[in-house]
Amino acid sequence: MSERYSASEMMTVTASRALANGNTCFVGIGLPSEAANLARLTHAPDVVLIYESGTLQTRPDVLPLSIGDGELCETALTTVSVPEMFRYWVQGGQIDVGFLGAAQVDKYANLNTTLIGDYDNPKVRLPGGGGAPEMATCTGEIFITLKHSKRTFVDEVDFVTTVGFGRDGTARDNVPNIGKGPTRIITDLCVMQPDADTKELTVTSLHPGVTREQVIEATGWEIRFADDIDETPVPDDHELEVLRELKARTERHHSEA
Amino acid sequence: MSERYSASEMMTVTASRALANGNTCFVGIGLPSEAANLARLTHAPDVVLIYESGTLQTRPDVLPLSIGDGELCETALTTVSVPEMFRYWVQGGQIDVGFLGAAQVDKYANLNTTLIGDYDNPKVRLPGGGGAPEMATCTGEIFITLKHSKRTFVDEVDFVTTVGFGRDGTARDNVPNIGKGPTRIITDLCVMQPDADTKELTVTSLHPGVTREQVIEATGWEIRFADDIDETPVPDDHELEVLRELKARTERHHSEA
Amino acid sequence: MAEFLSLHDAVSRYVADGATVAMEGFTHLIPFAAGHEVIRQKKRDLTLIRMTPDLIYDQLIGAGCAKKLIFSWGGNPGVGSLHRLRDAVEHGWPNSIEILEHSHAAMACAFEAGAAGLPLAILRGYIGSDLPKVNDQIKFIDCPFTGERLAAVPSIRPDVSIVHAQKADRHGNVLVEGIVGVQKEAVMAARHSIVTVEEVVDDLDTHPNACVIPGWVIDAVAEAPGGAKPSYTHGYYPRSNKFYKDWDPIARDREAFSAWLDENVYANEGAKA
C-alpha cells in the first residue's frame, strides 16, 4: 500500500477507470455509485448514469444514500416511471454497462444478495435481488466492485440471485438476447476477469504492493492467476482529490437532516 | 319530422342523452364526438371524454376534425402516450362507455369499417379498425350512432372489424373480462337495442313522426320491433341551441387555415 | 370518483383485515402517514406488496400487521437491513410471515400488467437466477413468433393501493411529480385506492404530459401534509437521511422498536374527519 491513497481508494479509482466516456451505465448504490460518479467527474464527463429509480442521465453533486434520492431527479435529463425504466431502458437494451455490488460472489461470478443459509430457514436474510437479476442479463456487460474477503468471495454462492455464468460457467451459452455478463470484478486487492473458455474468475491485475498470497488468502476458492498479470495503474492526484471532495460533500450532506 | 329540429339533430340529441353525468366515455370521431360533447355542454357536465390520441378528460370548445386535434390536448386534464391509452385506460377497464360510429352494422351489431367486398379484392377499401375492436370488448358498454339506410344496416357485414355479438349472437357468451357490448344504436329514425336473449337488434323507440315502415325500408334485414315501443323524447330548445352553436363554432374554426 | 376523507376514515373504510395492500413510492413519496394509520387501527393479516419494503413495511411488520410480504428488495437503503423484517422472517417475531420474492423488473412489469388489466406480465427475466426455484409464481412461456423462452409472472391487482403525492385539485385529480415509481400503476391496478397529498389546491398548474391520476380512478383523497416523512416529497421537503440511519439501532432491538412505536405512532392519534 501507498501512503498517498488507501486500498479502498485504489478500488474506487480502478473501478471508475473501467467506464469509458460515453458509456451508458446502470448504477447500483454504494461502491458502484461512487466509482461511476468519480468517472463522470474525471475522465468520462459524458458517461450517462442511470439509476433504477427512473432517473436518466443524472449528475448528482453528492452521492445518493438511496437509489431514489431527490438529488438524482433534480440533476437528471428526465425521470421516467419504474416500469418504463425496466422495460424500455434495461430490457430494451439501451444500457452498455451494469455496475453492481454484491454480498457474495462465486468463482463463476454469480451474485448472492438474497440470504446466507437455506432459503426456508435463513441464517441471514439479505435484501434480495432488486434490479440486479435483469440488469445482469439485459445490459451489454457487467462490472462488479466489492471488497475482497473469504466471506464474500466464496466457492459457490448459497443462492444465485443474479447470474454470472451459472453454477458451471455455461449459463449464457446459446441463450438469445443476453449480455456478456460480468467482464471484470474490481476489488481492493486486484482485478479479476472471467477466463475466456471456462468463465472462471481469474486475476488479471494486482494492485501495487499486493501479493498473490494476499489474494489467495482472501478468496474462498483456489483462485487462478492469468499468465500475464499486470500491475494495476495507481490513482493520480486529480482522481484522489476529486474522490475525496466528493466523499466529503456527501458526508456533510447526509448528516444534515 | 318537426320544423323545430332536423332528423340529424334528433339523432345527436338522443345519442347525447344516452350518456349519464359522470360516465367515462371513449369518444369516436364524427357523430359520437358531436353527441358526447353535446352531453358535456348540457345535462352531463361531469362526463369524462377520452379520445384515443391520449387526451384524458378533455373539454374541447370546438369539435375536433381529427382524433388528435390540438384543441383536445390543450383542454385535457393530461395527455398520455397512445400505448398507455390502450393498455391502462381501455384494456385496464377504466372506461364506462365506448361511443362509436361505423360504415356498416348488421343485425347482431357487428361493425365493419374495413372494406366492402372481398378482403383480397375489395370493392371499396375503408379506413380499418383503429381503436374500435378493443374498445368494443374492453369498455363497459358500447353506444353506436349512425344514419339509417339499407347500405349501412345490412343483414351480415362483409367483414367483422369490431364485434357486436358475433355472426350468431353468441360471441360474448362465456368470454371472461368482456364488456356488455353494444347496448344501444341511435339513428336518425329510431333507437335499437339487442334482444335480451337472441341479441338481435330490435327497435325499442321510434323518433316522433317516424313510421315502422320507414325503419323497415331503411334496414337491410327483417327488423323486429319490441313489444312496447316508446316514442323518443324530442330535443329541448336548450339542447338545440347548444348543438347549433357548437357546430357553428366548429365550422368557423375548421375553415380558418 | 374520489371522495375527500380524513386519513382515519379512508383507512378504516378501505383497508380490511386480511386485505392485499400495496403502499408504493420508490424511495420518494413513501406514504408513511397512511402506514402509521394502518398500524394505529391494528389491521391484521395483511398481504403487503411493495417493491422496496423500506422502513414503512419494517414498521408494519414489526407492529404485527402482516402475514405475507411480496417484494423485490427489502433493505434500509444505503444503511443495511430491515431488522423488523429479518426478525419476522428469521425468528417469527411478532409473528412469522410468508415471503414471496421477485426481482424489481418482474414486480414493475406485474404492476404495469395490473394497470393494463392483464392477468400476467411477460419479461425477459430471471435467466439463471434461483428465484424461480423458490417462487412458484414465476413461470415461463415460449414466444409463438421466435420460440424465445420468456418469464411470466401474475399481474399485481391489490385490494387497495395507497400512495402519497404532491397535490390534488378540488375534483380529486392528483399530480405526482419527480421520481414517480410505480404509483400510478399501483392505483390503476387496485380495486380501491387511497391517495394522501401534501395539499389540496384549486389548480394543479402543470404541463401537458404531467403524471396526473384522474380523480375518477381514485376512491379516497386525504390531505396529509408531511405524509411522506421521513422519505421526501419533491418540491416540499427533503429526505431525512438521518432518520434512515437512526432507524438502524431502533429496529435492531425489539424493546426499542416497541417504545418507538408507542411514542411515535400509537400515542399520535391520527386526525379524524
Added chain:
Amino acid sequence: MAEFLSLHDAVSRYVADGATVAMEGFTHLIPFAAGHEVIRQKKRDLTLIRMTPDLIYDQLIGAGCAKKLIFSWGGNPGVGSLHRLRDAVEHGWPNSIEILEHSHAAMACAFEAGAAGLPLAILRGYIGSDLPKVNDQIKFIDCPFTGERLAAVPSIRPDVSIVHAQKADRHGNVLVEGIVGVQKEAVMAARHSIVTVEEVVDDLDTHPNACVIPGWVIDAVAEAPGGAKPSYTHGYYPRSNKFYKDWDPIARDREAFSAWLDENVYANEGAKA
C-alpha cells in the same frame, strides 16, 4: 449518440431501399418534411409502418415508395379516404402494395413491446374480430396463471423510425410535448432513428417528467422548422384542417396528385448540409 445532419443527409444515410420504416406522430407532429425528403430521394420498396397512415403515407404510396403497409387506421381524419392508398390497394397504381392490418391497440402494444426489447406483445384483443383471419401475424396464447386466451402480435422493430418533435438541445436530447403518440416507442424500438425538430436550443427548459428522448438513443437530429405541416406542432403552429380537406380532390385524381407532387415535393429541393 445523436449527430446533427441535414434532413437530406439523414434520409440518405439511414433510409435504404427495401427498409422497414416507421414515421410516427398521432395526428400531431407528423414528420411531413422527412416524408417528402424520402419521396425526393426516390426510395423504393419500403415497408411502411404507421398506426394512422394519414396524408404522409398517401403521398409516399402515391409516389411509388412503398411495397407494403402495416397500419391500423388508414383514412384522412374527419374527411374520408386516403385515395392514393385506395388506388394502390384497389387498382395497383402506381404499384400494388401488400397490406398487413392491425387494430390500434395491437399496434400500440407492438411498438411498446419493440421499445421494451420483447419479441411479442400480449393484449386482450381481437375478440370476435375477423382481423386474425386476414393477418397471420395475430396469434393467441393461453395465460399460464388464469387460462385466459389472449392475443399475441410480433413486436415492431423498424430498421429506421422517423419522428418530428418540438426541440433538441445541443447534445441532441429531444423534447416531445402534447399528444406524444407512440413516437418515443418508435424511436426506441428502431435500429436507427431520425428526429426532425422545430428548433435547436441551449436548454430544453422543461419539467422533471417530460417526454425527453435522450440523444444517445437517436442517430440523427435534423432541424426542420415547420417540418410537421400540414399537421401541427403543439406550441408552434396549428393543424391546417383546410389542407386536409383540400387534399381530398387532389388525391382522388392521379394527374392532380402527380402535379401536386411535382410542384410541392420534387421541385422543392431539400436543404443540404
